[in-house]
Amino acid sequence: MNELKAKPIYLDYQATTPTDPRVVDAMLPYFTEKFGNPHSRNHSFGWEAEDAVEVARGQVAKVIGASAKEVIFTSGATESNNLALKGVMKFYGKKKPHLITVVTEHKCVLDSARHLEQEGYKVTYLGVKDNGLIDLEELKAAITDETALVSVMGVNNEIGVIQPLKEIGAICRERKVFFHTDCAQAVGKIDLDVEDMNIDLMSISAHKLYGPKGVGALFVRRRPRVRVIAQITGGGQERGMRSGTLPTPLLVGFGKACDILSNEMAEENARITELRDYTLKKFRDRLADIYLNGDEEARVSGNLNVSFAYVEGESLQMDIKNIAVSSGSACTSASLEPSYVLRALGVDEELAHTSLRIGIGRYTTKEELDEAIESISVAVERLREMSPLWEMAQEGIDIKSIEWAEH
Amino acid sequence: MAYSEKLIDHYENPRNVGSMDKNETFVGTGLVGAPACGDVMKLQIKVTPEGIIEDAKFKTFGCGSAIASSSLITEWVKGKSLDEAGSIKNSQIAAELALPPVKIHCSILAEDAIKAAISDYKTKNGQGEVEAAE
Numbered sequence: 154m155n156e157l158k159a160k161p162i163y164l165d166y167q168a169t170t171p172t173d174p175r176v177v178d179a180m181l182p183y184f185t186e187k188f189g190n191p192h193s194r195n196h197s198f199g200w201e202a203e204d205a206v207e208v209a210r211g212q213v214a215k216v217i218g219a220s221a222k223e224v225i226f227t228s229g230a231t232e233s234n235n236l237a238l239k240g241v242m243k244f245y246g247k248k249k250p251h252l253i254t255v256v257t258e259h260k261c262v263l264d265s266a267r268h269l270e271q272e273g274y275k276v277t278y279l280g281v282k283d284n285g286l287i288d289l290e291e292l293k294a295a296i297t298d299e300t301a302l303v304s305v306m307g308v309n310n311e312i313g314v315i316q317p318l319k320e321i322g323a324i325c326r327e328r329k330v331f332f333h334t335d336c337a338q339a340v341g342k343i344d345l346d347v348e349d350m351n352i353d354l355m356s357i358s359a360h361k362l363y364g365p366k367g368v369g370a371l372f373v374r375r376r377p378r379v380r381v382i383a384q385i386t387g388g389g390q391e392r393g394m395r396s397g398t399l400p401t402p403l404l405v406g407f408g409k410a411c412d413i414l415s416n417e418m419a420e421e422n423a424r425i426t427e428l429r430d431y432t433l434k435k436f437r438d439r440l441a442d443i444y445l446n447g448d449e450e451a452r453v454s455g456n457l458n459v460s461f462a463y464v465e466g467e468s469l470q471m472d473i474k475n476i477a478v479s480s481g482s483a484c485t486s487a488s489l490e491p492s493y494v495l496r497a498l499g500v501d502e503e504l505a506h507t508s509l510r511i512g513i514g515r516y517t518t519k520e521e522l523d524e525a526i527e528s529i530s531v532a533v534e535r536l537r538e539m540s541p542l543w544e545m546a547q548e549g550i551d552i553k554s555i556e557w558a559e560h
Numbered sequence: 561m562a563y564s565e566k567l568i569d570h571y572e573n574p575r576n577v578g579s580m581d582k583n584e585t586f587v588g589t590g591l592v593g594a595p596a597c598g599d600v601m602k603l604q605i606k607v608t609p610e611g612i613i614e615d616a617k618f619k620t621f622g623c624g625s626a627i628a629s630s631s632l633i634t635e636w637v638k639g640k641s642l643d644e645a646g647s648i649k650n651s652q653i654a655a656e657l658a659l660p661p662v663k664i665h666c667s668i669l670a671e672d673a674i675k676a677a678i679s680d681y682k683t684k685n686g687q688g689e690v691e692a693a694e
Contacts, residue, residue, distance in 0.1 A: 465598055467623040471563075471571060482598060482623070491598065503595030539577050539627065541602035541619040542595060557594030 162521045165477045166455050166514030167310050167338060172406065173363040173515070179409040180365065183402035191399050192390060202401045209408025213370050216411040217336070217355060218346035225371045225391045226399055226407075230337035231261040232384075233356035233371035234304075236395065237333045238265040240381025241302045241354065242274050245331075249301035251275045253330075255287055255316075256497045258306050262335055266304075275299070283499045284448035285314035293324055302331045307339030307355075311481065311494040311510060312447030313456025315343055322351030331379055337361050337369075341414040342422065342453040347372060353379050359403070363515060364410030368403035371395075421515060425454040428513050428522055433457055435526045440533055442546070446481075446495055446508055457511040458495075460504040461529075463543035464536040469509060472532035476525050481508035503542075503552070563624065564658035570628035575635050578617040580604045588681025590673040599626045599666065603673035605637060605645070607681050613637050613645055618673075625663035629653050629670040637674055646678050 163171075183205060191206045193199025211221040227233045242252055254266050256278045266276045277295045279287050287305060296303070303325050305316050318334060325332035333354035339345060341362040347355060355372040359365055373379050373394065387396030436443055442462040458481070461469065466482030481492030482505075491505035500508075509529070513522070537543040542552055563571075579602075582589040586607050593600040599622030606615040616634035620627045632653055637645040653659075653667035681687075 463621060465622050465626075468571070468627055471568075471624040501596075503598075506595070506598040539574060539619055540621040541591065541600055542621045544579060544602075544619055552595055557596070557600075558592065 159475055159524075162476045162525055164511050164513065164517065164521075164525055165479050166512035166517075167313070167361075167510060168479060168512070169360050169366065170363045170514055171516065172360075172365050173410060173413060175413060176364055176406045176409045180402045180406040183405050187401070189401070191401055192388065205401055205405050206399055209404040212408035212412045212415070213357065214372075216340060216345070216415050217352075217357070217372060218348055219355075219372050220375070223347075223372050223375050225373055225394050226404055227369045227371055227395055228367060229360070229369035230259075230335060230356045230358035231369075232395075233358075233369050234259065234261045234335050235265050236371055236381060236384050237354045237356060238262065238302070238304060239269065239384055240394070241331055241333065241379065242269050243382040244380045245301040246274055249299050251277070251297055251299040252302050252304065253277045253279060253292065253295050253300060254304040255279045255281065255306070257281050257285065257309055257311075257494045258304065259310055259335055259337070262304055262306070279305075281497055284451070285309060285312050285446075285494075285498050286316060286448060286451060287321075289317065289320055289324065292321065293328075296324070296328045296330055300328070300330045302333055304333040304335070307334050307336040307345070308342060308453050309447065309494060310338050311492060312458045312498070313338070313453045314447040315339070315451045315453060317451075318345075318352065319350045325353075326351040338453065340411075341418055342455065347374070354381075359407040359410060362410050362414060365403050365406040368400060368407050370407070422454040425513050425515075425517070428517060428519060429454055429457055431519070432511065432513070432522050432526060433459075435523075436530070439526075439530050444500075444504060446498065446500055455513040457513070458508055459511065460500065460508045461533045462504060462507055463540045463546060464533050465506050466508055468536055469507075469529070469532055472536065473525075473528050476528055478512070478525075479510040481510065482506045563660075566632075567625060567628045567657040567659070570631040570657070571624040574618075574627055574631040576615075576617050576631065576638075577619065579619060580606060580615075580617055585684050586681075588677040588679075588684070590676025590678075590680060592672040592676050593622070593626075593669050595621065598622060599669060601626065601630050601669050601673040603630060603634065603670075603677050605674075605677045605681060607642065611642050613640055613642065622666065622669075623663070625657070625659055625666040626669060628657055629659070629666045630673065632656060633670045633674055642678050642681070645674055648674060 189198030189202035191202035214221045331353040335356045337358040353374045358369040444460040446458040466480030495505040580587045588605045590603045602619045618630040620630045650667040650671040
């Protein structure tokens with residue numbers, strides 16, 4: 154088998170990010186000499202850990218415009234989303250058993266909603282427009298007197314589109330419905346302010362923002378107060394909303410990562426936006442029939458989700474194995490179904506099979522992108538030469554006019 | 561997903577990529593699969609008057625396993641009679657390439673493609689329809 158010839162290039166920053174070395178440095182002492190249990194109230198080891206946890210809580214709160222007391226630490230955004238949806242619905246559900254969410258949410262939101270449905274709660278799944286954004290009028294129309302919660306993600310993990318959080322927050326506040334947003338992909342990428350945006354609950358993940366894996370947070374508003382039923386019970390930590398000993402080193406890292414964002418986010422996103430626009434332009438100049446999935450304007454800096462028509466995504470990935478990207482192709486998923494997010498946008502299934510998600514982040518260089526653009530373009534050209542669909546397109550045959558035997 | 565060396569070799573160095581003139585009477589063309597399902601195979605055979613497949617070409621839109629399956633079958637059918645080629649089973653392709661279970665459908669598609677090409681050739685040459693693979 155061919156060995157990897159060059160250093161692999163990481164362009165999958167939506168999947169996860171490397172932990173920033175400054176974050177690692179901040180964490181290290183809390184594994185060894187400062188190892189105390191932050192809930193130990195009667196000795197200095199505990200106090201030292203507790204102090205570090207509270208600093209981290211403040212750092213996380215600051216990046217979203219919250220107060221430290223409103224931040225509940227969890228194991229990650231999946232847990233936060235579970236706690237937000239199940240916790241709120243189970244507290245308020247007797248009088249208000251209705252939840253509104255969106256078809257393009259992350260699986261952990263959709264699956265929490267499914268579980269709630271099985272328990273008898275009512276769920277409305279809003280569709281999206283072909284740019285990936287929800288229709289605010291549709292949201293307004295979906296809210297009833299029985300609606301307890303609206304859950305709309307800040308930034309989509311696959312296509313990077315930014316939902317109009319401030320407008321959604323205003324609608325929810327006016328209708329006295331709680332607003333939860335999964336911001337795993339949004340924190341550090343867009344300006345967030347829970348006050349200005351009227352956000353009542355927000356899920357955050359550390360490993361998407363150059364922090365460690367295994368930790369996240371749920372912002373839970375105190376005024377007006379949002380109540381949740383704990384999903385993990387025990388010693389009553391985190392104001393009773395989430396029991397379990399807090400992992401001090403992870404929290405210190407999470408806090409430090411947020412602190413870095415508070416200082417460097419604007420500059421970083423400007424640089425990444427420039428790299429993204431450069432990359433898209435280079436692809437468009439070189440290759441015909443490529444399509445950007447998701448809105449081009451309302452989009453985070455680091456996300457390029459592109460369909461390279463007539464070339465199937467998994468085979469493209471095999472050709473560029475030196476470059477780590479993600480694909481919306483069915484063949485890369487266990488279910489053999491193409492991306493449900495792309496299908497929700499109304500992207501033709503054949504185009505969904507041809508998509509790549511190119512994720513640009515903190516450590517991406519222009520040289521790496523040049524190499525990736527070249528490598529992807531060569532692969533697309535090679536595979537198109539091999540593609541019967543490309544051949545038909547060149548002959549002017551509309552592939553939609555053919556009666557395909559779907560299998 | 562870890563693929564076998566043979567599969568990767570066929571993917572990286574596909575044999576017999578190309579097209580023949582589908583209007584020629586000695587060419588049989590099979591086009592199977594569907595873009596919406598993520599794989600389409602076009603397989604063409606050039607048949608001698610004696611009924612021997614002297615050349616085969618393919619073009620495939622699909623994952624690496626689909627490309628490798630079609631590349632492999634073009635190698636296998638060359639020099640075979642139509643009946644011999646039509647009796648190639650998808651399980652042989654799957655075994656040769658060590659396809660993982662989720663990729664077995666790629667080998668089925670390759671079997672369908674050769675059967676469709678043979679059927680097209682026979683129809684063109686007045687030899688009647690043959691059963692296409694299910």
